[in-house]
Amino acid sequence: MVDKKSGGSNLLPWLGIALLIIVADQLTKTLIIGSFQLGENHTVTSFFNLVRVHNAGAAFSFLAGASGWQRWFFVGLGLAATAFIVWMLKRHGGQRLFSLAMALILGGALGNVIDRLLHGHVIDFLQFHWEGLAPVFPGGYFPSFNIADSAITVGAVLLILDELRRVRRG
16 A cells, blocks of 8 residues: 555656646747847836846856856756656655645756757746845846746745655654
């Protein structure tokens, strides 16, 4: 008998969540590519813009200025993370919060890998700004991001919450 608390549950629901993230991410990026020129900005609210930005690097444009090797490095890293996450989901699929977190990270990682393979960079388009951010971010503009990045971030927060819950129970 499989212990649903620790692992061995069906992998398909978690892969389905990852697939939903990938589809939402790629659909929104396709809409941005079709509607915006590179660098074009559309104000939505006093603190939020839609903008088309290309990021050849990682989070906060880390390594964006490198000579091009970073594209394949991040593709390889994303594929390695994919293999690891699928392995973890197979082992711990019965742990719902943990598996949800991993599925979100998986979908986000693959969404950005697809961009790197298709375009050579990641398409970012969500831009938040607030004067209070100015000491940390130029002009108060938080670096632009996308649905995949959001899924990775939410997944990381859920992993932390899952671990805090586990420690409290332990």
